[in-house]
Amino acid sequence: MIESLSSLSREQIAEQLQQLLPADQVETAQEVLDEARVDRFKKYQSVHGLYTAPRPAAVVSVRSTEEVSRILAFAQEHRTNIVPRTGRTGTEGGLETSVEDSIVLDCSAMDGILSIDPENMQVTVQAGVPLQRLEDTLRAQGLTTGHSPQSKPLAQYGGLVATRSIGQFSTLYGAIEDMVTGLEIVFPGGEVSRIKSVPRRAAGPDIRHIAIGNEGALGVITEATVQVFRFEPENYAFHGFLVDDMATGTAILREVIVNGFRPSVTRLYSPEDADQHFSHFSEDRCVVVFVAEGPASLAAATSAEIERVAAQHEHTRVDPELIREWFENLNWGAEKIEAEKRAMLETAHLGFTTEISVNWSEVVSLYDSIMTRIREEFPRAEDLTMLGAHSSHSYQTGTNLYFVYDYTIGCEPEQELGVYHAPINAIIVEETLRHGGSMVHHHGIGKYRTPWTEQEHGSAYPMLQKLKESFDPQGIMNRGTIFPAAGAIPPEAEKPELGQPQLD
Ligand SMILES: Cc1cc2nc3c(=O)[nH]c(=O)nc-3n(C[C@H](O)[C@H](O)[C@H](O)COP(=O)(O)OP(=O)(O)OC[C@H]3O[C@@H](n4cnc5c(N)ncnc54)[C@H](O)[C@@H]3O)c2cc1C
Structure with a gap:
């Protein structure tokens, strides 16, 4: 926790906000403030009603750019921490109010x-x-x-x-x-x-x-x-292949991409991860998925290339209809989030993810070393119910790997992140950095990957720091997010409890 930076008390902050905005746009009800302390990073603690981050002073709902400007002028004048938010699906602690008496600035009513x-x-x-x-x-x-x-x-x-x-x-x-x-x-x-x-x-x-x-x-x-x-859904063409290992799947993805083709969906699942999505046909093998789309002639050419490349590698074809059905149920709305909450309470079981990116030449060795290290070094390996990964976004130079780890929690809810998530996440991040990749492909750094922000950027880190110094000289914008700040995250999330990985 970081002590309040503000020159005002939390009561004064709330009172003065009510002068700046219509009263119904400033919320101070305890339940609203509690839910505003966290994002999905602390989803397990939240379902148990545990809120360890400081309670914000108020949640303000802004309706216009002018209102945002007014609140940010106020925040700057009184040095009050601001946490902006919209859909609240953030996963890395970016919404966590790590500073006492923060203002949560909710932009979701600006919906035009x-x-x-x-x-x-x-x-x-x-x-x-x-x-x-x-x-x-x-x-x-x-x-x-x-x-x-x-x-x-x-x-x-x-x-x-x-x-x-x-x-x-x-x-x-x-x-x-x-x-x-x-x-x-x-x-x-x-x-x-x-x-x-x-x-x-x-x-x-x-x-x-x-x-x-x-x-x-x-x-x-x-x-x-x-x-x-x-939008031309009539041209969608789904392709699925079972292959024996990640090396074969990676080679197929790479060849399609570097040969100049751009399927919209380009995916490879490890056997464990495939089993979560495709247990009815994956047969304990890796699953490769493509979707070709765009104008009919382009989609047809892309499909032909996918088939040509796959034919160069040993594989079993999957019925495209099975891929289409899977794809249509992939997204997460409010019902799945609610179901996940119920399941977490009933079973003390949850899933976490860490997504990274790396050049083609390192994909397989990085995947292997992360899987090996977690299996060998993670002290609660018996609680892991699933450990796997998929690649879901490919580029000319490389791809991402999205590690998925599910576990049954054998400790108190407040210890969960330190016992389970922190050590596994640390292995993934540190191995990725050692292989020259990026520790975060798309979820953002949030607060919980800040122990590695400097290492991620290396000699370019001062460029990033100068942006913070120039645009937010008083450090009132979502303190502890992207840029490490003492006290922003609990000590057990700072460093893993595992053996010391050798970082180059
Ligand atoms: C089930 C699930 C699936 C997901 N799948 C994906 C995926 O496929 N791809 C992907 O990229 N991400 C994914 N995410 C992560 C997340 O949904 C995305 O990062 C999304 O972009 C966050 O949008 P949001 O409106 O929910 O932002 P919020 O959760 O409200 O905020 C996220 C971060 O952005 C900041 N922020 C919010 N609004 C503003 C603003 N107006 N100005 C400045 N900063 C702001 C917040 O302070 C916070 O740090 C997933 C999350 C969940 C829960």
Whole structure:
């Protein structure tokens, strides 16, 4: 916990906020404040009603950029920590209020679709627009965002942009940073910057990237303009193959990509992870999944290449209909989140993930070394009910690996993160850094990967630090997120309890 930075007491903060905004936009009810202390990183503690992060002073619901500006001017003047939020699906502690008497700034009521421009193939939305609503609106007009994270039913544009999110169709449409053409952001003090939407420009460094991925640690994103694409589901072609090992699956993904083809979905599951999704046909083997789409001739050419590459490797074909059925049930809405909560309470069992990226040449050795180290070094290995990984986003130079680990909790809820998540996550992060990869592919650093932020960036870390110093000189924006801050996370989450990995 970090002690309050504010020059005001929590009562004064709440009172003064009520002068700045209509009273019904400032919430101080205990239950609301408790739920606002955490995100899904502490999902197990939350279902037990345990809230260890400090209770915020207030949750404010903003309705306009002007209101965001007013709150950030107030926060700067009184040095009060701000935690912005939208869809609340964050997984890495980015929403955790680690500073006493923080203000949680909820942008979800800023939910206007401001313009749909089919000629210039772009839409402009406010930060609180739910991705699902925008996608449904566009599809009715024959268009798509091309953005389909598994959290699509819940996530909103502010968080999607702030976390550098990525969707299942990324290999064709790109991730959010490829989609955002312009945006609006409000900085501490209340200054509003609008970055205009243009096809491309060479007018100095690309300042969109100061906002994209800032995780609320530099400013509050209030608006985004994103590209849209034609929606042609009639051309979808599903492909599935069983292969014997990760090396074969990786080779298939790589060949399709480096040969210049861009299926929208490009996936490889380890046998353990495949068993979670495809137990009715995976036969304890790796599963490779592709979806080809786009204009009919392009989708057909992509499908032909997928089949040609697969034919070079020993495989068993999967009925494409099984892949389509699986794909249509992949996303997580409110019902799955509620079911997960009930299951956690009933069974003391949960799943966690750590997603990283690495060059093609290192994929298999990284996968092997992480699996080996967790099996050999994790002291509660008997509680692990599943350990596996999949690749779900591929690039010319490499891919991501999304490690999934499920465990049955044999300790008190408040010890769970230290006993289970921290050591496993640390092995994945440290092995990845040792193999020259990135410790975080798409969930953001949040608060719980900050012990490695400096190592992740190496000699470029001062560049990142200077952004913080320039845009948030008083350190009031989501303190402890991206940038390590003493006291922001509990000591047991700082360092693993395992053997000392040799970091180069
Ligand atoms: C079931 C599930 C599946 C998921 N699948 C994916 C996936 O496929 N791909 C993926 O990339 N991620 C995924 N995620 C992670 C998460 O949903 C995404 O990162 C999403 O982009 C977060 O959006 P949100 O609106 O929920 O943001 P929130 O959870 O509200 O916020 C997330 C972070 O962004 C900051 N933030 C929020 N709004 C703003 C704003 N307006 N300005 C500045 N900072 C802001 C917050 O402070 C916080 O640090 C998944 C999460 C869940 C729970």
